[in-house]
Amino acid sequence: MKDQQGLLFVLSGPSGAGKSTVLKEVLRRNPALYFSVSCTTRMPRPAEIHGIHYFFIGREQFEEMIQRNEFLEYTEYAKDYYGTPLLKIQECMASGTDVLLDIETEGAQNVIQKMPEAVRIFLVPPSFEELERRLRSRGTDTEDKILARLQTAREEWKKMPSYDYLVVNDVVENAVQELESILKAEHCRTARRIEQMKEAL
């Protein structure tokens, strides 16, 4: 049954949880799902595409959007702004399209304050040892950077209790299926369907 209202799913998870791999596969299998793209004032890196990885906009434009309350949440990091534009998300949800938002734990908390009905999902590696192994096996980071990522992951790990679901990425296929199940099951929750069904009586 088609529900009238789309849902907002907020996905967090520490670096090394394998979020981008899982996300890519979930989006490939669910083309109707809208993946929210953030705005940033930082310069695009090589291979980053405007509208895919970020909307790269100027500082002035970003601040105008802040003034007009056009962000679901935003933050300033290393002298650059990062924010989640609200309009497209609202349009999708109003037309019955689900929205998936990839965001770190602090941003997720800000989203929840504005939209408490959002479904919070935390993607975790099976263990902290495995997370460390994955971060090291990339072979691209310095030891300092790896230690910093591990410290951040440890902090993020503690935020797990504030999420609705924990998806464990031991095997990508399992994690993808679990995430898809959550997307589907959440539409069946009584609170979301009861009005429609009362009318059907």
Added chain:
Amino acid sequence: MKDQQGLLFVLSGPSGAGKSTVLKEVLRRNPALYFSVSCTTRMPRPAEIHGIHYFFIGREQFEEMIQRNEFLEYTEYAKDYYGTPLLKIQECMASGTDVLLDIETEGAQNVIQKMPEAVRIFLVPPSFEELERRLRSRGTDTEDKILARLQTAREEWKKMPSYDYLVVNDVVENAVQELESILKAEHCRTARRIEQMKEAL
């Protein structure tokens, strides 16, 4: 990821919702799921098999089981006992096997009192008109019986708010997929996984 504890899923739904068709398909696709078989003191009907449709037992044996607290719930209807045996359900859950229980709304309430962690799912037809159409199209019931079933369905329909999920059986395949999603997604709920993941830190 394999969870240590199996979950109990309680499925209710009015006559004509198509519960047996949906159940059969879900059980076929998920052979690891244990479908709880009830005990009854009534005589088996033709084609009913002991251990499949019911455990057909004597009145004395049933009452002994009541004394020994061996039912999750039981009721007396038209001078016969009907009950959900507890032991097998506990064994399954302890060994990590999910249990599915097909039970009417009153029995479901009794189950929840004893096992509040059970997940309650209500299967509904897309509308009351469709329910009536389905009941009439069977062509096996008298008008009186149809009206009685509709009255019961109307009463059961009102119990929807006490369920966690509403699965709408408009198309069997959709209902089966929604039910399967709920079975999977419930294992991902933070409350069920958090202890394991805390240990993993």
